[in-house]
Each structure stands twice: as structure tokens, then as C-alpha cells.
Amino acid sequence: MNKAVNPNELQPEGDYGPLYASRKKVYPQSVSGSFRRIKWGLMAFCLGVYYLLPFVRWNRGLGAPNQAVLIDLPNSRFYFFFIELWPQEVYYFTGLLIVAAVALFLMNSIGGRIWCGYLCPQTVWTDLFYAVERLIEGDRRERMKKDASADPMKLERISEIVLKHSIWLLIAWWTGGAWVLYFNDAPTLVKELVTFQGPMIAYIWIGILTATTYLLAGYMREQVCTYMCPWPRIQAALTDEWALNVTYRYDRGEKRTSVKKAAELRALGEQVGDCVDCYQCVAVCPTGIDIRNGPQLECIQCGLCIDACDTVMKKIGRPTRLIAYDNDINIQRRQEGKPPIYRIVRPRTVIYSAMIVAVGGIMLYALLTRSLLDVNVLHDRNPIAVKLSDGSIRNAYTVRLLNKRGFDRVIAIDVDGPVNATVHVVGVDSVTPDRPMIVIGRDQTAELRLLVTAPAEQNPEKSIPVHFHVTDIGLGEVATATDNFVAP
């Protein structure tokens, strides 16, 4: 067998050395300040929306679900407040995805990775898990000490670990639980789940999301951002010299010296930087990087290092914001003695905003003007046309009527195409000849077999267009579909 050799110890001349570095566990220190407050606020907001939204009610009338946001898979309906979408309308989600992507670009061109630092679920839940860990095991130093301790585990320590994981699992479990509530009536499902009467699929999904939340927020943490997430790679291509990023103002910070030495040197009139090399920015960083090394892939730009640095700057009586949301242009300008400029209105931001407005506008227009009565027609292709004994021609169609309103409707079908054509719906004896009337239930579709017969002599062409007009005889709402009438 091969001997266990630590490649790190092997550094003979001419070798490249190990190309692999194992993970160093990150112990972010607690911090307070304006960005931390923003983060707490956004976390509360995001989690609040996620956990409570399924319980918001929305009155849609008798018989319809009264949940404001509901993905009703068995009945193929999606409810979002006043919007009800049918499966054939899922293209709205395409629009939504486009808006989401462009919004991400826009955020990025204005304030860097705001998404990563404040809103990304990975960040929000990891932050929550860190808060729990800190509460139970103490802050950075204590946690590091406890992890490094070689002592046999004491009961106190064991109970700490058990408590931490229990709370983590509880949060993870409730995260999965909230997820399934979006797919069923929330209060009913909660009752079913608690009494073990819920559907198996709900338990399976709760299990899956409990596991992913627990693993991703409890163990993977910053590794998700660094190794798994594609966004850091993409955003590097989207950022530009105007975008505000969490930046170490090296022009102000360098050279780094201790407080004492800096005071001495300043007294002598020498130039020294404000950075006192206290490593507070590194200690609080949830991805474990040193922001003073410049913009980095791992940086999620949460601004916690800004808070940490500001605290120190205040303590030593230097101006705050040695680390700040800034860009390279302004560092350059400050060095040249010019005032900083921030340009939010730039071609890039204008184009992104215009795209969001355009796509959003198209979606809203389509949503507001969409028909709640719809008709789809499919021509029979086998046979495509039938010759009857008196020589007239008949074409058969499969007609699907969609009633998206919350009440039953009487629909009349008119056909406009071949001269002197007659219409018959199989299984329906019409009171009015040549104008079949059908009742469709609310929120339903009806599939009909429709026969159109035309005398051959007056319709000599091989194929002529035929229009199917369906009219709600109560509301006067009309929908039309066009197909062809074919001669054999």
C-alpha cells in the first residue's frame, strides 16, 4: 500500500508544489453598524415573506381557492393575488425571468453584488444559521477555541452542539414546511401535516428541503458562493469602472502601521496610512477573505467589513469609511485631488432600466388585455375532408373552448368561411339551427367535435380560410380562431 505522504511537506526544487488547498473554516465575528442593520432588516423581510406568504388569503369567490399565492398543480392553475394563470400562459414566467435577470444586471451595474450580500437565499439562511451558532457557542474567539480544544468533550459542550444542530434542523425543517404550503391550501395542509394525514409528496419535499437547507446553510456556507455559484464569474463580466463595490481605499490606508507607530511617524510629519492592520475586516468576513487585497471572486459585498473598519476608525479617531462602497475611478480622482463623482445614469443603467420597463410593460399589457374566453381549433387530418352523398363537402374540427371566468357561461359558435355552410356539434342538439350553443363550467375547458358542411358547387377552391367565432351570449365577449376548410 502507499505510504501516507503529506504533499504539503514535499517541496523539492523545481516542483510546483501542491495545487490543492483544503478548506479553512471561517469564523465570522459579530459586528454592528449600518450595513449590519440593513442586513438584519432585509433578512427579517425576506424570511417573513417566505414563511408567511402562504397564509395570506385572497377572496376569489365561492369554490375557488382563497390563498393569495398558490401553485395548484393537480388542477394546473397558478394563483398570484389577482392573477390566475393557466398552463398555456406560463410564458409570463419567461417574461418574469427576463425581468429578474435584467434587474440583477442593473443592481450589479449600480451597486455591485447587492444580491449576493443581502438578498440571496444562501446568504440569508447562512446568516441566520451563524446567528444561532453565535448565540449558543459564542463569538469568533470562543468558537475557535472550542473547535481547537483537544479536551474530551464535556457535557456542557455536547449539549451546546446538540442544541445548535437541533435549532438548525428546526429552521431547516420549517423552511421545507413553508415550501410545500405554496402548493396546497396552507391552513389545511398544516393541520394534515401535524396529524400525519398529509400527502406523501409533501413529506418528501419537506425532507429534501430540510436536508438542503441544513447542509447548505450549516456546512457549505461560503463554499456555495465560491465553488458552486456561477454568479461571481458572470458578474465579473458585468461590472464596470462606475459600479460601486466594497472597496478598500488603499490610497488612504497604505502604508499600514500600528496606532502607536503611526502617531510617532505623524508627529515627525511623515506620510502614513489609516489602516492599522487590526484584521477586523478579515475577522468579520463571512467568506474569510481580506478585502484589502482588492476585488475578489469570493467577496459577496455584504458590507460587514465596512462596519468593522468604521468601528475601529471611530475608536482611533480617524475618519470612517476607509473601506466603503466605492469604485476605482474615485480612488484615482482623490489621489489627483479631484472630488469624487458618482454616475448612476449611464448608458448601461439606462439600457437595463429600459429593458425592465419594456418587458414589464409588455407583460402587464398582455395580462390586462388577455381574453378570459378562448378557443383553439384543430382540423381533422385523417380524413382531411369528406364528400357526402349529395356531393357537399364536410370538414371536421376539434374545438376546445376555455372559460377562464369564475362562473358558468353559455357560448354560441358561429362559423364564417365557406358559402352556405352548416355547423353541427356532435352530441349537441341546438335550439337555434346553425348556431350551436354550449354551456361551459367556470374555470373549465370543453372539447367539442364540430362538423362544417358546405355545398361543393359554391366553394370550388381547394382550401379557404374559416373563422370560428365564439361568443358569450351573456357578456358579449368574443374569441376567434382561424383554420382552413379543405376540399377533397
Added chain:
Amino acid sequence: MTDHGEIDHVSGKSTTGHEWDGIKELNTPLPRWWLITFYLTIIWAIGYWIVYPAWPLISTNTTGLFGYSTRASLAVELANLEAVRGEKMAALAKASLAEIEKDPALLALARAKGRTVFGDNCAPCHGSGAAGAKGFPNLNDDDWLWGGTLDQIMQTIQYGARSGHAKTHEGQMLAFGKDGVLKPDEIVTVANYVRSLSGLPTRQGYDAAKGEKIFTENCVACHGDGGKGNAELGAPNLTDKIWLYGSDEATLIETISQGRSGVMPAWDGRLDPATLKAMAVYVHSLGGGK
């Protein structure tokens, strides 16, 4: 593998001591987790041999510990399927043909069931869309040899035509030429007369009066006065625009000379009553039903 204790500096691994042209082989055994998985699969396979039917013997096979058989589980699944469908099919079996057509839910069920059964049993002759072919009637049009009401269609499906079933439709188009009843020139004349019945052009100089006379003497018995046909005998209407075998002179001469006797098989006993009903309703709803 023997460990020669020599360490390769680049990778930090020991070598096996094997060397070819200065290239040394590293000692890289399979990872333990991989080996364990591999051994587990072997154990699993042995367990599988014992638990499930696996070994073919000369005339039989090992049956496994619990006697599991895919055939038996298939039978169970089929039985479950029957149980699931049973209720709906029972409703279909109970309702009359007219009731089925009046009830939208039953009509939809019958049409769906009928379409599948039609595809399996009828499509070889009538085509997948029931458009028919030469000699095989189009079931979408309104011309019916044996009648196009729901009950008539049901009867034709159940007992067939010239099928040999006791209750089958009987009726034959005689071979007037082959049997020597009509002479060749008479056949040409009557063929042209038949074409004139449905308004088709006739051969120049043909004797219409003679044609009518031949028709009256030989054809009216089955095809009726004026050639309007007779559904009792399956005699087609000769005055309409639909021709089962073709309306051109040559085809008509062949029909009159050789006769026709297409066969529709009887489906009674081969398909259960509910399925037969579904098929009748489906065919009727294609559009040609009266």
C-alpha cells in the same frame, strides 16, 4: 502490490517499482470506498439470485425464496386497472346507445375508448381516421350500406356482413358477366345507365332505353326503383356521389361482371358489450351517423 518504498517527488506517492523506458508506475490503488461498493454489489447479486427467480434450469427455472413472478405481478396490475376502469365501463355497459350520446361525460368516455379500440381492430381496413379505401367504406360520410343509425351501426359491428355469423347481414352483388346472365355489350350499356343515375357523363351513342330495360329486369330487385338502394340487403344507393369501388366505366363493368362481396367481420364475442357500444357511438359520432 509490492511497495518499494520509493517516493515519487512530483505526486508524493510511492511507486510500484515497475519501470518502462524511465517511466515509473505509481502505486495508485483503487479507493477504498470504491472497493467496498464493488464488494457490496457482489453480495447484492448473490442475494438477488436467491431471492428472485434467476437461474434457468433445463425445463424450468429457480423460483426464488418468495416465489415472485413478473407474470403474477402483471396480473395483479391488470386486475387493479380493471377495478379502476370497471365503474366507468359499467356505466357505459348499463346506458343505452342514445343515452350515451346525450350525456357529455359518457360521450367523451365512449369516444376515447372507441378511438383506441377502433385503432386496434378496425383501422387495418377502414384506416386510422375511418376514411376507408376502395372496397372499404368511409365511415365519416353519410352513405351507409347497412344503415347509419346508432342501432344499425351497432348491429353491423356486432354481427358483421357476410361474416358467417348466424345473425350476419346477407346480400350479394351477383356476377352478371361471369355467370353468363348478361352479354358483354349489355353490361357496357347498363354500366353507362348506372352512371347516368348519379348524373355522371355517359358514352356517346349509348342506348339509354336499353340500359333502363336491362336495369329494371336485373338490378331493381336489390337496388330498388331508380337505384336508390336498400339497406336491408346492403345494396348501395346508385344515385348519390359516393362509390365504394369507383364510378368510372371500367370499374362499373368489372363490378357488374364479377360481382362484389366484401366482408365485415363480426365482433360479437371478441369484444365485450361495453366496448362494442363505445365503438358504435364513436363511429356514429364521426359525423356520418343518421
